[in-house]
Amino acid sequence: xxxxxxxxxxxxxxxxxxxxxxxxxxxxxxxxxxxxxxxxxxxxxxxxxxxxxxxxxxxxxxxxxxxxxxxxxxxxxxxxxxxxxxxxxxxxxxxxxxxxxxxxxxxxxxxxxxxxxxxxxxxxxxxxxxxxxxxxxxxxxxxxxxxxxxxxxxxxxxxxxxxxxxxxxxxxxxxxxxxxxxxxxxxxxxxxxxxxxxxxxxxxxxxxxxxxxxxxxxxxxxxxxxxxxxxxxxxxxxxxxxxxxxxxxxxxxxxxxxxxxxxxxxxxxxxxxxxxxxxxxxxxxxxxxxxxxxxxxxxxxxxxxxxxxxxxxxxxxxxxxxxxxxxxxxxxxxxxxxxxxxxxxxxxxxxxxxxxxxxxxxxxxxxxxxxxxxxxxxxxxxxxxxxxxxxxxxxxxxxxxxxxxxxxxxxxxxxxxxxxxxxxxxxxxxxxxxxxxxxxxxxxxxxxxxxxxxxxxxxxxxxxxxxxxxxxxxxxxxxxxxxxxxxxxxxxxxxxxxxxxxxxxxxxxxxxxxxxxxxxxxxxxxxxxxxxxxxxxxx
Amino acid sequence: xxxxxxxxxxxxxxxxxxxxxxxxxxxxxxxxxxxxxxxxxxxxxxxxxxxxxxxxxxxxxxxxxx
Numbered sequence: 001x002x003x004x005x006x007x008x009x010x011x012x013x014x015x016x017x018x019x020x021x022x023x024x025x026x027x028x029x030x031x032x033x034x035x036x037x038x039x040x041x042x043x044x045x046x047x048x049x050x051x052x053x054x055x056x057x058x059x060x061x062x063x064x065x066x067x068x069x070x071x072x073x074x075x076x077x078x079x080x081x082x083x084x085x086x087x088x089x090x091x092x093x094x095x096x097x098x099x100x101x102x103x104x105x106x107x108x109x110x111x112x113x114x115x116x117x118x119x120x121x122x123x124x125x126x127x128x129x130x131x132x133x134x135x136x137x138x139x140x141x142x143x144x145x146x147x148x149x150x151x152x153x154x155x156x157x158x159x160x161x162x163x164x165x166x167x168x169x170x171x172x173x174x175x176x177x178x179x180x181x182x183x184x185x186x187x188x189x190x191x192x193x194x195x196x197x198x199x200x201x202x203x204x205x206x207x208x209x210x211x212x213x214x215x216x217x218x219x220x221x222x223x224x225x226x227x228x229x230x231x232x233x234x235x236x237x238x239x240x241x242x243x244x245x246x247x248x249x250x251x252x253x254x255x256x257x258x259x260x261x262x263x264x265x266x267x268x269x270x271x272x273x274x275x276x277x278x279x280x281x282x283x284x285x286x287x288x289x290x291x292x293x294x295x296x297x298x299x300x301x302x303x304x305x306x307x308x309x310x311x312x313x314x315x316x317x318x319x320x321x322x323x324x325x326x327x328x329x330x331x332x333x334x335x336x337x338x339x340x341x342x343x344x345x346x347x348x349x350x351x352x353x354x355x356x357x358x359x360x361x362x363x364x365x366x367x368x369x370x371x372x373x374x375x376x377x378x379x380x381x382x383x384x385x386x387x388x389x390x391x392x393x394x395x396x397x398x399x400x401x402x403x404x405x406x407x408x409x410x411x412x413x414x415x416x417x418x419x420x421x422x423x424x425x426x427x428x429x430x431x432x433x434x435x436x437x438x439x440x441x442x443x444x445x446x447x448x449x450x451x452x453x454x455x456x457x458x459x460x461x462x463x464x465x466x467x468x469x470x471x472x473x474x475x476x477x478x479x480x481x482x483x484x485x486x487x488x489x490x491x492x493x494x495x496x497x498x499x500x501x502x503x504x505x506x507x508x509x510x511x512x513x514x515x516x517x518x519x520x521x522x523x524x525x526x527x528x529x530x531x532x533x534x535x536x537x538x539x
Numbered sequence: 540x541x542x543x544x545x546x547x548x549x550x551x552x553x554x555x556x557x558x559x560x561x562x563x564x565x566x567x568x569x570x571x572x573x574x575x576x577x578x579x580x581x582x583x584x585x586x587x588x589x590x591x592x593x594x595x596x597x598x599x600x601x602x603x604x605x
Contacts, residue, residue, distance in 0.1 A: 372553070375553050375557050378560060384563060384571075385568055386563045386568065386571040387560050396602075400598070400601075401598070402545060402547060403544070403546055403549075405547070406547050406552045407553075409556070412553065
């Protein structure tokens with residue numbers, strides 16, 4: 001019936017009977033989200049920011065156990081901050097900058113993420129996924145208390161989906177039996193194995209890698225430094241490669257590459273896990289095994305992320321190997337991209353072209369993530385003898401020669417996609433005017449954070465269209481069908497100069513509700529801003 | 540004095556590496572060895588500087604295990 005498929009870390013949304021279950025006819029909701037993981041919960045928060053109510057259906061009563069997506073990147077934290085729980089995640093998380101890559105017992109390569117000063121959030125934190133989800137649910141509870149219409153329904157499993165004219169009908173199973181609801185829009189955030197995708201019979205093609213990894217989360221009070229350590233051919237022989245990463249609560253994530261043909265049940269026996277961990281840590285270190293799992297990996301995506309009224313976000317739409325922390329981080333960016341677009345379409349202020357841009361921009365990002373993650377996977381698990389020979393040659397050369405170090409690929413860490421070529425972008429007026437303006441803030445890029453006299457730039461951006469005036473007087477708001485683009489004037493500082501102006505004395509930026517830059521100019525021309533706004537609405 | 544460039548010098552290094560590995564996809568080991576030999580000769584001719592090539596030979600042959 002409704003047996004749990006996994007253990008819970010936190011029981012946050014126990015089953016409760018909904019009035020919908022006693023309604024004489026299926027109740028219709030504007031948005032239903034399937035899956036209450038990090039992406040589903042973020043989706044509800046993003047829609048709430050736009051004033052859109054949602055119902056979240058999850059087949060469990062809380063957050064699943066296991067650290068899973070432990071690396072949260074700066075951009076995901078910035079989005080979580082806009083959703084109201086970025087600071088909680090940051091405070092709980094472990095900040096790390098140093099990464100060391102070993103080949104055998106020798107250090108092959110070392111990198112420092114060397115975070116640029118002047119950002120609210122660090123490049124990365126390590127945080128067990130259940131905490132990220134818990135902070136999101138706590139934020140939802142706060143918004144509910146303040147009147148937001150977000151309805152989390154635990155132990156509500158979607159068993160089938162019928163396409164309606166302009167919506168869908170869901171057949172839902174609960175501990176008290178089945179019921180139906182209708183939705184104008186269904187957002188599937190139900191993970192890589194997406195039941196929604198399967199029920200609709202949709203494709204999910206790509207590459208399967210012939211290897212598997214054993215994850216062991218161990219709790220110990222070890223004095224290891226807070227750094228990421230990766231071994232190719234580790235001297236302790238516990239796997240073909242190994243990764244050690246620190247998490248909060250004195251928990252360490254260890255990944256061992258154990259090969260393709262493994263007996264999962266055998267490998268997951270505590271004695272066998274301990275044998276590998278002991279070989280790595282030595283006999284004197286005491287630890288508890290908190291969680292363990294074996295994963296294989298795929299790089300694949302759907303051909304289309306939207307199927308009429310059903311939209312896929314996160315792992316349900318695209319799956320990557322874990323190298324590079326591109327799974328949950330890209331899913332959160334899907335949400336960021338989708339929320340405002342869907343809200344404007346629901347209001348009738350934009351057409352379906354705006355939703356098509358979700359698919360276009362996030363497919364571009366998914367392909368970028370798949371490319372990076374595939375390359376890292378090919379380096380870590382070479383699939384031919386010659387590939388292995390080149391890999392080992394790179395690792396050997398890296399010890400003495402700087403040129404080989406950038407070739408060492410144990411994962412290219414997640415950076416936000418820049419939507420170059422998106423139809424929502426307008427011209428880069430600042431560079432067209434002859435200024436050497438920074439490329440990091442070109443149209444399509446997410447706004448870069450910077451300190452202001454009273455907080456951080458990104459804290460003032462997002463949720464609506466904005467006209468950022470730098471070194472020029474704030475213009476009047478520009479009203480459009482469905483909203484208002486609000487002005488925000490900021491002073492020029494060294495960081496703003498470097499990140500937004502280059503050698504230009506002033507600039508005007510048009511920002512989308514997801515903090516991505518739609519267009520920029522040297523001076524304020526109302527007609528140009530209006531045209532760019534029109535374009536950014538998919539018109 | 541060293542003339543061989545050993546600092547990073549290849550733009551899009553991940554793309555380069557991936558193309559290099561792709562060159563060998565579906566080849567037998569013997570075919571791959573032949574491809575590698577041709578590749579070395581082509582690149583050596585392009586470099587065309589005996590001193591640089593000797594330096595590269597020395598680095599490549601150093602501490603070769605197994």
